[in-house]
Amino acid sequence: MNITRRRALTLSAGSMAFFMASMHFSNANATAEDTEKMVEEFSGGAKLTIGKIDLTTPEIAENGNTVPISVEVDSPMNADNFVESVAIFADGNPNPEVITFNFTALSGVASAKTRIRLAKTQNVVAVAKMSDGSFRYTKNQVKVTIGGCGG
Numbered sequence: 001m002n003i004t005r006r007r008a009l010t011l012s013a014g015s016m017a018f019f020m021a022s023m024h025f026s027n028a029n030a031t032a033e034d035t036e037k038m039v040e041e042f043s044g045g046a047k048l049t050i051g052k053i054d055l056t057t058p059e060i061a062e063n064g065n066t067v068p069i070s071v072e073v074d075s076p077m078n079a080d081n082f083v084e085s086v087a088i089f090a091d092g093n094p095n096p097e098v099i100t101f102n103f104t105a106l107s108g109v110a111s112a113k114t115r116i117r118l119a120k121t122q123n124v125v126a127v128a129k130m131s132d133g134s135f136r137y138t139k140n141q142v143k144v145t146i147g148g149c150g151g
Contacts, residue, residue, distance in 0.1 A: 029119055030091060030093060030095065030096040032091045035090075038089055039125060047135070049134060051136065052074040053072075053073045053074070056071070057142050058142060059143065060145060067115060067117070067118050067144070068114075068115050069088065071088065071112055077110060079105045082107070082110070082131045083130060084104075084131055085101060085102045086101045087101075088116065088125070089124070090119075090125070091122050092118065093117070105131075120144050121142065121143045122141070122142065
């Protein structure tokens with residue numbers, strides 16, 4: 001078989017197109033177990049306390065491309081007791097780790113708002129790391145009616 005430059009380029013382009021198409025159509029979303037693993041990595045395996053963290057999400061998101069969320073942690077925010085960071089996870093997205101907000105005692109209040117992208121109906125989890133090494137946890141389910149990350 002005689003392979004010309006033109007045939008080699010055609011085969012290369014075809015292989016690349018096939019590879020790109022398979023990458024585009026793969027819709028591997030994370031699982032709840034993946035999210036639990038990432039939460040455990042964030043907390044270093046420490047015990048998570050439920051409460052004193054308020055995660056506000058819509059019950060139903062009409063468009064998964066832009067879902068408004070806000071998080072606020074009940075803390076005095078002084079030098080002895082403050083929120084160091086709050087991580088947001090979504091257990092049905094391709095990558096469950098969405099965003100991490102960092103705070104200091106000078107922040108005054110541990111509160112943040114943003115918009116996130118959700119691939120499908122899933123849980124949104126918030127974990128707050130406190131200055132004393134403790135962790136607070138909460139989660140809300142958001143029902144997505146029109147596709148976000150994956151369709």
